[in-house]
Amino acid sequence: MICVVCPVGCHLRVSADGDVYMVEGNQCGRGKVYAINELTNPLRTVTSTVKINGSPMTRLPVKTKQAFPKGRMLELMSVLGKVELKPPVKRGQAVLKNVLDTGIDVVATKTCLDNRV
Amino acid sequence: MTTYKKACYDLVVIGGGPAGLAAAIEAKKNGIHHILLLERDRELGGILQQCIHNGFGIHVFKKELTGPEYAENFIDELRDLGIEYKLDTMVLGVHENKTVEAVNPQEGLLSIQAKAVVLAMGCRERTRGALNIPGSRPAGIFTAGTAQRLVNIEGYMVGKKAVILGSGDIGLIMARRMTLEGAKVEAVVEMMPYPGGLNRNIVQCLDDFDIPLLLSHTVVNVYGRNRLEGVDIMKVDKDRQVIPGTQRRIECDTMLLSVGLIPENELSVDCGIKLDAVTQGPIVDNSMETSAEGVFACGNVVHVHDLVDFVTEESRRAGRSAVDYIQRKTTATGVKIKVVPGETVRYVVPQLVNLDGPDMDFEFFLRSRDVHDRASLVISLDGQKIKTIRKRYLVPGEMQHIKLKRKALPVCSGGSTLSISIV
Ligand code: SF4
Numbered sequence: 001m002i003c004v005v006c007p008v009g010c011h012l013r014v015s016a017d018g019d020v021y022m023v024e025g026n027q028c029g030r031g032k033v034y035a036i037n038e039l040t041n042p043l044r045t046v047t048s049t050v051k052i053n054g055s056p057m058t059r060l061p062v063k064t065k066q067a068f069p070k071g072r073m074l075e076l077m078s079v080l081g082k083v084e085l086k087p088p089v090k091r092g093q094a095v096l097k098n099v100l101d102t103g104i105d106v107v108a109t110k111t112c113l114d115n116r117v
Numbered sequence: 118m119t120t121y122k123k124a125c126y127d128l129v130v131i132g133g134g135p136a137g138l139a140a141a142i143e144a145k146k147n148g149i150h151h152i153l154l155l156e157r158d159r160e161l162g163g164i165l166q167q168c169i170h171n172g173f174g175i176h177v178f179k180k181e182l183t184g185p186e187y188a189e190n191f192i193d194e195l196r197d198l199g200i201e202y203k204l205d206t207m208v209l210g211v212h213e214n215k216t217v218e219a220v221n222p223q224e225g226l227l228s229i230q231a232k233a234v235v236l237a238m239g240c241r242e243r244t245r246g247a248l249n250i251p252g253s254r255p256a257g258i259f260t261a262g263t264a265q266r267l268v269n270i271e272g273y274m275v276g277k278k279a280v281i282l283g284s285g286d287i288g289l290i291m292a293r294r295m296t297l298e299g300a301k302v303e304a305v306v307e308m309m310p311y312p313g314g315l316n317r318n319i320v321q322c323l324d325d326f327d328i329p330l331l332l333s334h335t336v337v338n339v340y341g342r343n344r345l346e347g348v349d350i351m352k353v354d355k356d357r358q359v360i361p362g363t364q365r366r367i368e369c370d371t372m373l374l375s376v377g378l379i380p381e382n383e384l385s386v387d388c389g390i391k392l393d394a395v396t397q398g399p400i401v402d403n404s405m406e407t408s409a410e411g412v413f414a415c416g417n418v419v420h421v422h423d424l425v426d427f428v429t430e431e432s433r434r435a436g437r438s439a440v441d442y443i444q445r446k447t448t449a450t451g452v453k454i455k456v457v458p459g460e461t462v463r464y465v466v467p468q469l470v471n472l473d474g475p476d477m478d479f480e481f482f483l484r485s486r487d488v489h490d491r492a493s494l495v496i497s498l499d500g501q502k503i504k505t506i507r508k509r510y511l512v513p514g515e516m517q518h519i520k521l522k523r524k525a526l527p528v529c530s531g532g533s534t535l536s537i538s539i540v
Contacts, residue, residue: 001320002316002317002319002320003317004317004320004321005181006172006175006181006317008175009315009316009317009515011509011510044321044325045171045181046297047169047170047171047183048169048297048298049169049268049269049272051272056159057270058270058271058272059269059270059271059272061169061183061184061185061269063169063171063183070325073297074297077297077298077299091185091186091189109169109182109183109185109186110166110185110186110189111189
């Protein structure tokens with residue numbers, strides 16, 4: 001499998017012995033975590049935009065602060081569709097806390113002050 | 118009569134995307150204070166602002182950021198350093214004597230004399246016209262980057278049922294983005310037998326959503342009167358000729374084109390700067406100086422990168438070199454040797470190495486022509502091997518970045534040639 005954690009895209013080989021997974025081909029520790037998650041509970045960082053009013057910007061980019069359960073991405077999108085914000089919003093600020101009871105926050109990825117784009 | 122507002126700066130940087138930001142910041146940190154950065158958009162950050170997905174910054178920040186976050190880091194730094202910039206400012210011309218003409222709504226025409234110039238205009242997308250697809254001209258056909266801007270910045274959805282032609286990274290990213298926004302992406306159609314974008318994007322943008330990737334296929338016709346109604350696709354053989362009898366129709370209201378990027382070099386050409394026929398960007402030496410003395414170039418205007426981290430690194434080099442040039446630490450007329458692509462290498466940047474240039478180690482960016490499993494990159498000087506680097510995978514879609522210590526280069530003279538090949 002190909003590690004998608006970063007653009008290096010290492011080719012990983014995983015072998016399982018009961019509950020113990022062996023990962024090869026990863027250039028860093030995150031690759032191992034990814035491989036094991038991918039087999040047990042696949043996760044992805046979801047990025048999207050939400051509506052912002054009262055600013056020259058119309059959409060504010062956001063992301064899940066941690067990787068989010070892959071199977072629930074569309075559910076997350078419909079929650080994000082209902083969000084409306086007003087400036088000021090700071091980058092890193094939580095836009096939604098504990099979204100869909102996953103324990104994961106959605107945070108702004110751009111600062112939006114009143115008038116500045 | 119035209120009235121020009123005149124000004125003088127040490128360094129003028131053209132373009133406020135990742136390349137321009139990094140070059141300006143690096144120049145400031147290296148002791149040049151009178152810097153002006155010109156950006157034609159209403160905000161800094163360039164294409165990063167619409168690239169809301171993550172995966173930026175692994176090399177430069179050692180963490181994964183989204184495009185706007187990566188941009189904001191540099192924009193904040195630029196502001197903290199007090200570097201002057203102008204938005205909504207279109208550069209009209211750069212002259213060999215390093216005057217830059219620009220225009221903006223607040224000040225009108227500007228004529229700026231600089232001691233050095235950094236070109237960081239980035240690239241633009243190839244369009245349908247560059248592809249010659251027959252058929253009608255309905256609405257609903259966008260370049261992937263235009264669609265990305267409409268969806269992510271303006272907040273308009275571009276369609277409900279889409280086909281994406283070309284498997285470049287922006288196309289793959291948009292396949293996921295459209296799907297998440299509720300559209301159905303019927304297929305990504307790629308003429309080549311291998312995908313154009315990064316492997317990770319095939320996995321997380323297509324496989325995750327069961328979007329078919331049709332390799333060795335192309336769009337041969339488009340239908341629709343006002344709005345696009347469908348496209349015909351066909352299989353192609355290894356010589357990229359369509360195979361009769363393989364035609365089939367896909368209904369869709371939208372087609373996105375992700376068929377490559379072209380460095381944006383009208384200003385460079387008007388300035389008389391020599392371009393490389395393969396990269397379509399300026400020919401540069403290892404200090405990123407173009408064929409025009411004191412005019413440097415960096416980022417996608419030089420060659421199209423796949424990782425912004427490499428743009429940042431290259432642009433820092435350009436910024437440092439511009440400072441060197443302004444302070445006259447380096448002679449502009451150093452002895453330069455050629456760097457050429459060898460066996461199965463498509464191009465190498467820089468195309469020249471200045472033996473008397475700034476005291477930096479050499480870095481080369483190159484792309485393979487073919488797919489290689491376990492291969493070596495070999496650097497040779499006049500046919501003599503000087504360095505070998507092993508690689509597990511080499512594909513045209515992933516740019517390679519290699520380094521050579523300055524002291525590892527044997528003594529040579531102007532007539533020598535450095536070549537990099539894949540064996
Ligand atoms: S293993 Fe590490 S270096 Fe390799 S792709 Fe995954 S995160 Fe990147």
